[in-house]
Amino acid sequence: EADIYQTPRYLVIGTGKKITLECSQTMGHDKMYWYQQDPGMELHLIHYSYGVNSTEKGDLSSESTVSRIRTEHFPLTLESARPSHTSQYLCASSDPGLPGNTIYFGEGSWLTVV
Amino acid sequence: SQQGEEDPQALSIQEGENATMNCSYKTSINNLQWYRQNSGRGLVHLILIRSNEREKHSGRLRVTLDTSKKSSSLLITASRAADTASYFCATASMNSGYSTLTFGKGTMLLVSP
Numbered sequence: 001e002a003d004i005y006q007t008p009r010y011l012v013i014g015t016g017k018k019i020t021l022e023c024s025q026t027m028g029h030d031k032m033y034w035y036q037q038d039p040g041m042e043l044h045l046i047h048y049s050y051g052v053n054s055t056e057k058g059d060l061s062s063e064s065t066v067s068r069i070r071t072e073h074f075p076l077t078l079e080s081a082r083p084s085h086t087s088q089y090l091c092a093s094s095d096p097g098l099p100g101n102t103i104y105f106g107e108g109s110w111l112t113v114v
Numbered sequence: 115s116q117q118g119e120e121d122p123q124a125l126s127i128q129e130g131e132n133a134t135m136n137c138s139y140k141t142s143i144n145n146l147q148w149y150r151q152n153s154g155r156g157l158v159h160l161i162l163i164r165s166n167e168r169e170k171h172s173g174r175l176r177v178t179l180d181t182s183k184k185s186s187s188l189l190i191t192a193s194r195a196a197d198t199a200s201y202f203c204a205t206a207s208m209n210s211g212y213s214t215l216t217f218g219k220g221t222m223l224l225v226s227p
Contacts, residue, residue, distance in 0.1 A: 033214070042219040043157075043202070059216070090156055100145035100164065101206050103215055105156035 003027050006091050006106035013081055013113055021076045021109045023091030032074040033103065034058070034066060035090040043090065049074060081113040120203055124222040133190040135221040137203030138183075144206055146179055146186050147215065151200045160188075160201075193225045 004025040013019055025032065030051040035043040035058075045058030049068040063085070064078050074093075078085055091106040121136045137146070145164045149157040163170045163179045163186065170177045176189040190197055200222045204215040 035217075040200075040220075040222070043217040045214055045216070048214060058214070088154075092156075100147060100162045101213070101215060102147065102159050102162060103149075103157075103204075105158070107156045108154070110154070 004091060004093055004104055004106040006089075006109050008109060009107060010110045011112070013111075015082055015113055017081050017113075019078050019081055019111070021089055021091075021111070023074045023076070023106060024072050025074075025093045025104070025106075026072060027093060027095070027104070028071065029093035029095045029104070030071065031094045031096070031101075032068065033092040033094075034064075034074070034076050035092065036060060036062065037088045037090060037108075039088070047076065081111075083113045086111060086113050120201070120218045120221040122221060123219070124224070126224045126226065127193060129193060129195055129225055129227050131193055131225075133193050133197070133223055133225070135188045135201050135223070137186045137188070137218055139186075139203075139205050140184065141205075143181075146177075147204045148175075148177060148186075148188050149202045149204060149217070151202065151220070153199070157202065190223075193223075195225050195227050198223060198225045 007022045032049045034047040036046050037043045044060035046062040047066040049055050055066050064076050066076050089109045092103045094103045119138050147162045148160045151157045161172045163177045174191045179186045200220040202217045202220040204217045
């Protein structure tokens, strides 16, 4: 069972609002990730981090931003949400000591922008 | 372009039957992993196979890897209704310096009682 937690699980907000999706892990993993997944579709990597003060953009361009001030915490922020941001956002973490970069996922945050 | 591509997109079988899913990828990899996702949940790691391995078993799961064809298959034997989920392959490719995983679109498996 992975110790990685996301809040909120479900969120419905209006266009133009600022939102932050929280992600915390208690495994001490250095690497953390954010993936975006539309229903029934593939996962797209939007952000990742190698450790504290490290943030990198993923394969899919995203208007969201991330920060990594503490090892265990990797929040994702949308300054002005739009309906096109409606999706599931999955946070994940991994440790170099794990074989093959195995990733542990949170349960996901479902965002709906109306 | 995505790295992993699963086939079929959806599969419906009866309990007790075997389910086979395939994954093709494009670039050189150092390992390939399979993950499972229950509806509306996060993904769970199932099994990893390294590029120098050809077959691996874990319980009712059997994974094969053919690096010459850039393909892998996941076999679930004696399937159960609880196996109903989406299954994704993921690769750590040379393009990313093996530092991130790229996922395919997944195969949706429905196992009927």
